[in-house]
Ligand code: B12
């Protein structure tokens with residue numbers, strides 16, 4: 001009997017999102033393959049023509065993934081597949097929060113983790129409804145993401161697409177980089193802007209043996225130079241990190257350099273970091289968010305600026321780059337709070353900072369709070385949820401000033417480190433795919449501000465229009 005064919009689709013059109021292997025659908029594909037289904041991964045974000053691919057592959061089922069800003073693209077893809085008589089299933093962050101909205105566009109919605117539920121849909125011939133994904137307790141049950149179904153050449157050189165990518169300063173754009181996800185969830189799970197506040201899932205990890213086997217396979221298949229561990233908190237479990245680093249060294253895989261994420265309070269023991277460095281670790285991304293103790297409390301971050309300072313210093317002492325994520329436009333934030341973050345970046349000599357605008361993603365505690373306070377736009381344009389513009393301004397700082405402050409923080413950092421700035425600009429000019437979109441988004445508010453200073457007759461933005469972000473008048 002012919003195998004059932006399933007296409008898994010990563011929708012979207014913005015080049016700057018197309019930087020990494022789509023791991024979520026990669027895991028689902030690998031799991032279904034284990035049960036004998038024929039799979040294809042179609043990445044529209046990476047430039048694949050979905051209609052053409054569906055016509056050639058002729059699947060019975062199309063599984064579509066979507067975060068909030070790409071959900072309209074996902075619905076377009078669903079409409080296309082439906083027209084071709086293909087059963088449509090959607091999963092991912094946005095559909096998990098708004099299953100009814102998603103259900104209007106597809107036959108089946110899966111909330112939460114998709115591997116087992118997608119299998120159930122196929123085995124039981126389910127053709128409609130909203131299903132709750134079964135949580136995978138033992139991650140070792142899930143095979144490595146099906147990278148063999150992805151056009152890996154598009155992702156291996158991700159730094160050419162996004163040269164400014166913060167967590168990869170240790171590797172040049174002509175090196176081969178893969179992304180791995182070896183744990184799910186976060187042991188803290190309380191920060192008001194984070195998906196972990198609604199996912200409510202326990203922290204789970206791959207065994208160190210599984211991770212090392214995946215690294216080995218990646219080395220043998222793609223001769224990789226570096227790994228970016230993209231999970232929420234790679235360093236959460238000290239025992240796992242130590243065992244993993246020992247296994248990497250034992251298997252002589254420590255010529256592959258890597259970076260990982262961490263909560264600042266999980267960086268305590270310099271000996272662990274020295275071992276990590278020996279095992280190839282070159283950069284650690286910290287979720288610092290703000291250097292104002294008041295804002296950290298509001299965010300329910302569970303850390304202090306002193307914790308962050310200590311972590312940066314320990315990481316640097318171990319010979320590793322400290323990369324830090326910050327957010328501005330946090331609820332009730334003042335210019336003084338932002339000044340504290342700016343000063344903190346300067347004083348701690350954080351190797352690379354990344355600054356985001358506070359975004360109340362649906363389902364997060366901040367989204368629920370804003371909703372209660374009547375601050376959310378009446379009509380949402382989901383494509384705006386891309387962290388480039390404020391959705392809700394819950395500060396007393398004018399929106400335009402906040403948006404340009406972000407560029408100013410970057411500029412003051414680059415003035416301090418012109419060598420790094422030059423390296424990024426140089427690489428960006430060679431590999432300009434996504435650079436211009438990012439540069440325009442980041443610098444436009446500052447540019448407009450100065451233009452208005454020079455030409456005061458230029459009109460100002462109305463901050464209280466329907467989409468909540470303000471429009472040019
Ligand atoms: C790595 C990562 C990225 C990477 C790669 C994304 C990718 N395509 O894989 C990059 C850096 C490119 C990225 C970009 C963005 N990201 Co991101 N990213 C992540 C991160 C850290 C891991 C993703 C991952 O692999 N998870 C592990 C897998 C197992 O989970 P999963 O992807 O959710 O998939 C599971 C289920 O959702 C479900 N599922 C997913 N798809 C489908 C489809 C079907 C048919 C079914 C049945 C089930 C199903 O089953 C999967 C397996 O269990 C998550 C946070 C996290 N820890 O999950 C944020 C996260 C997904 N990103 C987020 C955001 C906001 C973004 C950006 C908008 C940021 C920006 N401004 O640039 C963009 C949007 C990009 C896009 N393509 O939509 C948010 C999404 C929130 C929301 N409501 O949309 C998250 C949750 C983090 C957060 N801020 O809270 N991201």
Ligand code: SF4
Nearest residue numbers: 186189190191194232
């Ligand atoms: S520590 Fe990081 S991953 Fe954990 S809840 Fe907070 S923001 Fe989310």
